[in-house]
Amino acid sequence: MIGLDGIFKGENGGAAHEPGQPRILALANQKGGVGKTTTAINLGTALAAIGERVLIVDLDPQGNASTGLGIDRRNRNCSTYDVLIGEAKLREAIIPTAVPRMHIASSTMDLSGLELELGSARDRAFRLRNAIADLNTDATDENDYTYVLVDCPPSLNLITVNAMAASHAILVPLQCEFFALEGLSQLLQTVEQVRSTLNPTLTIHGIVLTMFDARNNLSNQVVADVRQFMGAKVYDTMIPRNVRISEAPSYGKPVLVYDLKCVGSEAYLKLATEVIQRERDLRAH
Numbered sequence: 001m002i003g004l005d006g007i008f009k010g011e012n013g014g015a016a017h018e019p020g021q022p023r024i025l026a027l028a029n030q031k032g033g034v035g036k037t038t039t040a041i042n043l044g045t046a047l048a049a050i051g052e053r054v055l056i057v058d059l060d061p062q063g064n065a066s067t068g069l070g071i072d073r074r075n076r077n078c079s080t081y082d083v084l085i086g087e088a089k090l091r092e093a094i095i096p097t098a099v100p101r102m103h104i105a106s107s108t109m110d111l112s113g114l115e116l117e118l119g120s121a122r123d124r125a126f127r128l129r130n131a132i133a134d135l136n137t138d139a140t141d142e143n144d145y146t147y148v149l150v151d152c153p154p155s156l157n158l159i160t161v162n163a164m165a166a167s168h169a170i171l172v173p174l175q176c177e178f179f180a181l182e183g184l185s186q187l188l189q190t191v192e193q194v195r196s197t198l199n200p201t202l203t204i205h206g207i208v209l210t211m212f213d214a215r216n217n218l219s220n221q222v223v224a225d226v227r228q229f230m231g232a233k234v235y236d237t238m239i240p241r242n243v244r245i246s247e248a249p250s251y252g253k254p255v256l257v258y259d260l261k262c263v264g265s266e267a268y269l270k271l272a273t274e275v276i277q278r279e280r281d282l283r284a285h
C-alpha cells in the first residue's frame, strides 16, 4: 500500500465550503466494528425523519452501508470509486433509498484499489471534496442536500483522508469495550494533520459511545474514562447494545424502519437532535 507521506501536501483543486452547500460529516474510526456504518445509516435516517435531506456516501470498499440500505450490488454500476477516480459525477452515483429524503452513493470493492489508481496525483486527497462541491449547484430545492454523511473504511488511508479533507467535522463512534480509547490518539493526530494542511476548519463534531450495556461494569467504566478524557466532545446520547440494531441490516433496512419503537431507534433519534443542536451552537459562535 502506498504510504500517506506526501498526501498532506496535496493541492486544493476546488473551493472549500460554499454557503448553501450541505453540512458534511464523516464517520471515522480506524477500528472496524465500532458502529460507523450503523451510525451513518441510522443517524442519516433519523435526520431525514426530522426533515433534513440526507446523502450517505459509502466510502468503505465493503459496501456495508449500501447493503444495509438494501441496495443490490447489481444497482451499483456507478459507484463512489468511479466518482473518486474522476470517471463520474457524484450525482450520477446517487440512488434513492426506501427512506424518504435519504439517498446513497454506494460503493464497490473497486474502491480498495483507489490508492494505487490515484498514485501521486496532486489532487488525490481532494477528490471527494471536489465531487461534493458541485453537488448542489445544479440542484433544485427538492433534490439538494442539507447533510452529507460519509461512511469511512476502518483505516486511516487515502480514502479516509479524502473524507476528512471534504468534511466540516468528524463524528467518532467508540465502542464501549476495553480497548475503546486505544487508537483514539492516532485518529486525533490524523485529524490534526489534516487540519494543519488540507482542511483548516475541520473539527471533531463529537464522540458517540456505541453498544453500551448498562448492566456491564466494564461498559460503565469505559463511559467514565472516555467522558473524563474527551469531556464535552462526547455526546450525552449513548447507543445501547440492541439486537434490533444488528438485525435490521439483514433486511436491508435502517433500524428506525425495521422497528421504530425499539431502544436503538430511540437512541438514534435522540442523537440526531443532539447533532442538530450542536450544529446550531456552532453557527451561533
Ligand code: ADP
Pocket (backbone or CB within 6 Å): 031, 032, 033, 034, 035, 036, 037, 038, 039, 064, 154, 210, 211, 212, 239, 240, 241, 242, 243, 245, 246, 247, 249, 264
Ligand atoms: P463499523 O462500520 O465501524 O465497522 P458496524 O456499524 O458495521 O461497524 O457495526 C459492527 C457490527 O456491530 C455490525 O454487525 C452491527 O450490526 C453491530 N452493531 C452496531 N451497533 C450496534 C448496537 N448498538 N447494538 C448491537 N449491534 C450493533
Ligand code: MG
Pocket (backbone or CB within 6 Å): 036, 037, 038, 060, 064, 152
Ligand atoms: Mg463500516
